[in-house]
Amino acid sequence: MLSRVADSVFWMARYMERTNGMLRILRTNYISSQDEVKDFNWHTLLHNYSDAGAEEMDAIGNHSVKVLEHPLLDKQNGASVINNITRARENGRAVQDHITKEVWQCLNDYYHLIRDKHIYNQVKSGDPVTALDALIQQGMLYHGTVDITMARGEGFNYLNAGKFLERAILSADMLNIKLTELGYNLQQPLELPALRYLLYSLSGYELYLKTHRGNLQADFVIQQIVYNEHFPHSVSYCLKQLFRYFERLEAESLPENYKQLEFLIGRAMNNVKYSIINTADGDGLKRFLEQTRRELFGIAAAFNQYYFGNS
Amino acid sequence: MEWQSLLAGYGTHPRVWDEMFGNDGIRPAYRNIVSAIEDLSAGEMSHKDELAKKLFMSQGITFTVYSSGEGIEKIFPFDIIPRILEAAEWKHIEEGIKQRLKALNIFLKDIYHQQFIIKDGIVPAKLIYSCPNFVRQMVNVNVPFDIYTHIAGIDLIRDHDGTYYVLEDNLRTPSGVSYMLENRSITYRIFPDLLPRSKVRSVKDYPDLLLKNLVGLASHRKSNPTVVLLTPGIYNSAYFEHSTLARLMGIELVEGSDLLVDNHKVYMKTTTGLKQVDVIYRRVDDDFIDPLVFRGDSMLGVPGIYGACRTGQVTIVNAMGNGVADDKAVYSFVPAMIRYYLNEEPILKNVPTYQLEFPENRKIVFESMDKMVIKKTNESGGYGMLIGSAATEKQMEEFKVAVEEDPRSYIAQPIISLSSAPCYINGVLQPRRVDLRPFALYGPEGIDIVPGGLTRVALKEGSLVVNSSQGGGSKDTWVLE
Numbered sequence: 001m002l003s004r005v006a007d008s009v010f011w012m013a014r015y016m017e018r019t020n021g022m023l024r025i026l027r028t029n030y031i032s033s034q035d036e037v038k039d040f041n042w043h044t045l046l047h048n049y050s051d052a053g054a055e056e057m058d059a060i061g062n063h064s065v066k067v068l069e070h071p072l073l074d075k076q077n078g079a080s081v082i083n084n085i086t087r088a089r090e091n092g093r094a095v096q097d098h099i100t101k102e103v104w105q106c107l108n109d110y111y112h113l114i115r116d117k118h119i120y121n122q123v124k125s126g127d128p129v130t131a132l133d134a135l136i137q138q139g140m141l142y143h144g145t146v147d148i149t150m151a152r153g154e155g156f157n158y159l160n161a162g163k164f165l166e167r168a169i170l171s172a173d174m175l176n177i178k179l180t181e182l183g184y185n186l187q188q189p190l191e192l193p194a195l196r197y198l199l200y201s202l203s204g205y206e207l208y209l210k211t212h213r214g215n216l217q218a219d220f221v222i223q224q225i226v227y228n229e230h231f232p233h234s235v236s237y238c239l240k241q242l243f244r245y246f247e248r249l250e251a252e253s254l255p256e257n258y259k260q261l262e263f264l265i266g267r268a269m270n271n272v273k274y275s276i277i278n279t280a281d282g283d284g285l286k287r288f289l290e291q292t293r294r295e296l297f298g299i300a301a302a303f304n305q306y307y308f309g310n311s
Numbered sequence: 312m313e314w315q316s317l318l319a320g321y322g323t324h325p326r327v328w329d330e331m332f333g334n335d336g337i338r339p340a341y342r343n344i345v346s347a348i349e350d351l352s353a354g355e356m357s358h359k360d361e362l363a364k365k366l367f368m369s370q371g372i373t374f375t376v377y378s379s380g381e382g383i384e385k386i387f388p389f390d391i392i393p394r395i396l397e398a399a400e401w402k403h404i405e406e407g408i409k410q411r412l413k414a415l416n417i418f419l420k421d422i423y424h425q426q427f428i429i430k431d432g433i434v435p436a437k438l439i440y441s442c443p444n445f446v447r448q449m450v451n452v453n454v455p456f457d458i459y460t461h462i463a464g465i466d467l468i469r470d471h472d473g474t475y476y477v478l479e480d481n482l483r484t485p486s487g488v489s490y491m492l493e494n495r496s497i498t499y500r501i502f503p504d505l506l507p508r509s510k511v512r513s514v515k516d517y518p519d520l521l522l523k524n525l526v527g528l529a530s531h532r533k534s535n536p537t538v539v540l541l542t543p544g545i546y547n548s549a550y551f552e553h554s555t556l557a558r559l560m561g562i563e564l565v566e567g568s569d570l571l572v573d574n575h576k577v578y579m580k581t582t583t584g585l586k587q588v589d590v591i592y593r594r595v596d597d598d599f600i601d602p603l604v605f606r607g608d609s610m611l612g613v614p615g616i617y618g619a620c621r622t623g624q625v626t627i628v629n630a631m632g633n634g635v636a637d638d639k640a641v642y643s644f645v646p647a648m649i650r651y652y653l654n655e656e657p658i659l660k661n662v663p664t665y666q667l668e669f670p671e672n673r674k675i676v677f678e679s680m681d682k683m684v685i686k687k688t689n690e691s692g693g694y695g696m697l698i699g700s701a702a703t704e705k706q707m708e709e710f711k712v713a714v715e716e717d718p719r720s721y722i723a724q725p726i727i728s729l730s731s732a733p734c735y736i737n738g739v740l741q742p743r744r745v746d747l748r749p750f751a752l753y754g755p756e757g758i759d760i761v762p763g764g765l766t767r768v769a770l771k772e773g774s775l776v777v778n779s780s781q782g783g784g785s786k787d788t789w790v791l792e
Contacts, residue, residue, distance in 0.1 A: 002569050003580045093371070093545050096554035097564045101370075108371040154582070252583050307582050 001154045001252070005098050007308035008091040009155050012099075012107075013162030015088035020139045021170035021201075022049060022081050025177075026068060027132040028201040032193070033064045042067040044177045051078045068128050073120060081135070082114050100149040106142045113138050154252050160245040161303070168238035169296050174201055175225050176289050184282030186218040195221045202233040219279040226277065235292060239269045242299075249307075257306035264302050268295040318345070321733060321740050326471045328730040329742060330394055340395040340791060343509040347502065353738050356391075359501045360735060363391050366500060372493050372551055387490060388784030390734040391501060394745060394766040395509075401762060401790045404475060407659030408465050408751050409758045414649040415480060415636045416753060419459040421652075422635060423449045433651050434644050438666075441719050442641065443689050444634025446597060448604055452621050455528050456755045459630040462521070462592075464488075464765075467659070467747045469730035476662045476727060478746060479642060482633040484594050487765040487785075488517060488750045489552035492559075494787040495763070510792040512762035517750065518559035520761070521592075524754030525560075528626045529589040536589035539563045539579065541570070543595050543611045553594050567595070572615030575622045590626045591616075597631050639688040639722050640666055662727055668718040676723040680707050683723045685714065698775060700726055729775050732786065734768060744769045746777050747788065762790035 029045055042064070046057050049071040060066040072081045085107075092099060092107040113119065114135060122131035150156045178198040179186075195216060199205040204224060211228075212220050228234045243265050250258055275288055304310045323329040331341045348356070367373065367386040396404075421428050422439060429436045439445055464485030466478040495514055499506050522538070529536035542553035544566050557564035569579050570588065578585035593600060599609040601617040619625040635641060643664035646657040665672040667685075676683050680699045687695030697710045714721045731742035749764035766786040767777035777783040 001582050002563060002565060003582055004566065004569050005563075006582050090545060093550070093554070095564075097557040097562075101558070105370055109369055112368065249582075254584060309580055 001098070001158075003307065003309040005095045006154070006158050007304070007310065008095045009098060009158045010162035010303060010308070012088050012091035012095070013159040014166040015084045015091065016107075016139065016142060017163045017166035018170065019081055019084045019088065020136070020143075021167070021174070022071065022084070023132055023136050023139065024203065025174060025201040026072060026081075027129060027136065028197045030064060030068055030128055030132070032197045044181050046071065048173060048177055049077075049079050065124065065128065069123055072132075073114070073123060085110050085114050095155075098155045100145075102145050102149045103142070106138075106145045110135075110138045110142060154249065157245045157248045161242055161249075164238040164242040164245070165296060165300060165303075167233060168235050168242065169293065171202060171225055171233050171235050171238065172289055172293050172296065174198060175222065176286075176293075179282075179285065179289075184286055186279040186282065186285075192216070192218060198225075204231055204233055207231055219277065222277055222279065222285070226272065226275075236269075236272055239265065239272060243269060253307070260306050261299070261302050264295070264299050268292070268299060271295060318349075318740060321742065323742055324728075324731065327728050327742075327744075328469050328471055328473045330730055330732040330745065340397050340789075344393065344395070344502075344505065347505050347508075356735055357738055359391055363389055363497050363501055366497050367493075370493075372489075387779055388770055389494060389497065390736070390743075390768055390770075390784055390786045391498075392733050392735055392740075393498060393787040393789045394732050394747070395789045395791065398791055403658065404467065404747075404749060405760050405762075407475070407477075407657070408463075408749060408760055410649060410653065410655060410658050411465065411477065411480070411645060412460055412463055412751050412753060412758055414652045415463075415482060415645065416458060416460050417652045418648050419630070419633060419636050420457050423632060424451060428648065428651060431651070433647050434641070438640060438644075439635060442635050442638045444597070444632070444638055446632035446635070448617060448621075449630070449632035453623070454630045455531065455623075455626050458528070458753050458755070459633055460636070460751075461524060461528075461628045461630075461753050463751045463753065464748045465751065467749070468662075468727055470727050473730070474660060476660050477645070478662060478727075479639065480637040480645070481748070482637040483629060484596065485748070485750065486549045486552055486594075487748055487767075489555040490785050491750065491761075491763055491765045491788065492517065492555070494765075494785060498787040506789075509789065511789040512792055514761045514763040517752075517761045518556060520752050520754075520759045521556070522560040522562070524752055524756075524759075525562075525590050525592055525628060527755040528628065530755070532623075533589055537563075537579075537587060538590040538592065539565045539570075539588050541565055541567065541591050541593040541595055541613075543567075543599070547594075549594065556592075562592075567609075567611045567613050570613040570616070572613060572619050575615070575619045575624050577613065577616060577619045577625045588625060590628060592628045597634060600627075600631065634689070639664075639686055640668075640719065643722070662724045665723040667714050667721040667723060672723070673714065673718065677711060680711075682726055684726055685710055685721055685723045688720050688722055696776075698726065701775075726775070729769075729777075732766070732768065734770070734786075736770065741772070743772070744775055744777065745786065763788045 025045065029042065043057060046052065046067065050057065052070065060070060070077055071079065074080050075082060089107050089111045092104055096104050119131045119134065122128060146159060178194050181194060195218060196205065199208050199221060202225065208221065208224055224231055225234055227236050229237050229240065231237055246261060246265055272292060277288065278284060323332050331338060337345055364386060367389060373386050418428065428434050429439065460482045462485060464481040464487065466481065467475050468478045469475055491514055525538045526536055539562055540553055540557045542550060542564055554564055563579065565579055571578055571580065577588045579588050595611050598606045600612040601614060602609045602612055603614045604617040620627045643661065643666065646661050649655055649657045665676050667673050667676065683699045685697045697706060729744040729746060732745045733740050734743040745766050745768045747764050747766050749760055751758055751760045766788045768784050768786055769775060769777045770784045771782050774782065
């Protein structure tokens with residue numbers, strides 16, 4: 001496979017995963033901003049998903065519709081969902097001969113959907129949840145289409161490597177956003193609504209209820225997001241899947257390049273696996289999340305250097 | 312409103328050949344489509360029109376126009392009523408194009424080698440050496456199987472009596488074939504069962520024929536050659552076509568930056584290292600293909616690729632330097648070429664052409680400018696052109712000055728009215744002018760022409776310009792069994 005093609009496929013998957021993650025967190029945050037959380041503030045989320053300055057963020061920070069429009073539909077915001085979908089489509093367009101026609105059409109439909117004036121009107125003056133649901137549904141259609149139409153070859157492996165790497169970064173980021181909102185102080189009353197919304201954002205609330213019988217505790221929530229190997233959004237699960245798809249690339253890799261990546265992914269997996277999370281130690285938890293994030297970005301950089309020829 | 316009333320309002324022009332209506336009413340080729348849709352209401356027709364637009368959009372059959380920093384997705388306008396050719400008409404066209412292409416191909420081989428045609432006084436040397444698309448670097452360069460014009464798009468028009476004329480030969484990187492394929496796939500979505508019932512010949516073999524030829528071009532060097540399609544990239548307006556063809560042929564779609572040349576061999580950069588490339592179907596123009604030989608500022612090509620081609624390590628399709636054969640001034644010598652190389656009379660006629668470098672021709676043309684089309688010899692896409700009947704006095708004066716300054720760069724032709732075909736526009740059936748571009752594939756085993764082509768249509772009322780960049784659209788083109 002051409003290095004450029006591998007690069008584009010990998011990034012297409014990353015942008016699509018990022019889109020899905022952002023839509024879910026925006027949906028959950030919007031609902032929570034309308035629901036029970038008093039003095040809801042979007043600042044931490046905006047900090048992650050916007051390149052606006054502090055002044056601009058302050059201006060929109062407490063206005064839910066405006067704040068939703070910015071990370072969702074604002075083309076001036078480099079990190080917005082609309083820009084992610086556009087980039088995913090541009091990458092898809094550049095590798096149309098390596099993805100199936102169905103996947104390309106699905107991506108293309110996604111692009112037209114988010115530019116549709118109905119979505120804009122729903123966000124601006126209707127029910128933003130309807131718009132977000134439509135977008136999330138199109139994302140699920142994309143994942144299903146990839147799954148049932150793509151051949152299990154090199155392209156599929158790069159797609160999944162990109163997807164799980166991005167998902168691991170997103171899970172670590174979302175956890176960090178919530179914990180930052182709580183000031184990394186988890187010695188608070190037992191039922192933290194913020195944690196429930198975090199689980200909603202990661203599609204993990206139902207699993208949590210089944211595992212812990214409704215007993216919402218910070219350490220259990222964090223355990224699930226970091227370690228639970230049956231939870232498709234946990235950092236551990238994502239790293240394991242990343243390694244699984246990466247291993248399949250061995251036959252199509254130069255041995256020295258493969259070794260470099262194998263080492264980095266293996267190290268990140270072990271660092272997560274053999275860590276201990278202590279909710280009483282907020283600083284330690286913060287350091288752990290920062291280190292995990294650094295390692296994940298290191299893996300992305302290594303793919304770029306050793307597989308995509310962008311040294 | 313029903314079809315009958317739509318049909319009743321259809322007004323053909325005198326002295327314009329209409330593809331659907333003859334003196335005796337509807338031509339036989341069109342009877343099937345008329346009977347299929349005569350019971351449809353205007354609402355149903357409009358629904359089909361809408362459906363076609365939606366299908367183009369959702370399948371990403373679009374090109375992006377960038378304005379104020381934002382990309383706007385546009386579809387190449389498509390008219391739902393097909394243009395239909397009888398088997399006998401097609402046979403005539405097919406034979407004519409094959410003959411023409413053979414002669415043009417021999418011309419290219421000759422002009423870049425012994426130049427018998429100049430020595431025998433058939434084509435003036437000055438005409439060739441003053442042609443900006445004559446590539447000196449191709450002189451004495453051998454190409455596999457002596458084939459230069461692997462893919463050709465020959466533009467045909469019809470005069471008021473229905474005679475076919477060749478308007479121009481496109482021998483460099485002709486585009487539009489993906490629309491031939493996609494238009495067909497849209498037609499069977501909007502008119503179920505109509506294609507098999509009308510016994511329309513299929514066009515879907517095109518990618519297979521093209522791939523067979525591309526592989527065949529390197530068969531003397533390798534049993535399983537690597538073939539790639541070189542595109543300028545996703546911002547090129549024909550990118551959709553490049554990616555469609557690459558996918559349909561199952562070959563890599565590469566950009567210039569994916570390739571490198573080492574020791575006169577071309578390689579592509581893959582995740583497992585460098586892989587040698589044997590045949591390149593390039594959709595990058597000559598000027599941009601090798602910055603070491605042609606335009607030094609090109610970022611679209613591959614440095615050293617000309618050398619690789621010259622030493623026979625890679626085959627470039629179409630060959631470099633073909634522009635000399637489809638130059639608009641050289642065009643008028645094609646009938647002479649056919650007689651000279653093949654000893655045959657041309658099957659397809661040329662539009663009479665005046666070379667404006669000769670003062671006597673300039674005099675004739677300037678005296679009847681309102682009946683002439685004046686064209687720049689090295690421009691296409693409907694640019695650099697003056698249609699006398701539609702031009703103002705001022706425009707004519709400006710063109711006169713431009714012609715006098717650089718007469719070699721202009722030719723003139725009498726205005727051919729172009730045939731009209733029915734188009735469904737704004738709920739009304741109206742005649743619009745059309746041309747036809749069949750695509751010919753020249754490979755080691757001969758010339759194949761897929762039965763069909765791209766019918767381009769001038770959607771503006773009264774317009775004779777069918778180019779997509781000038782408000783033109785397209786139609787599905789049926790060839791009947």
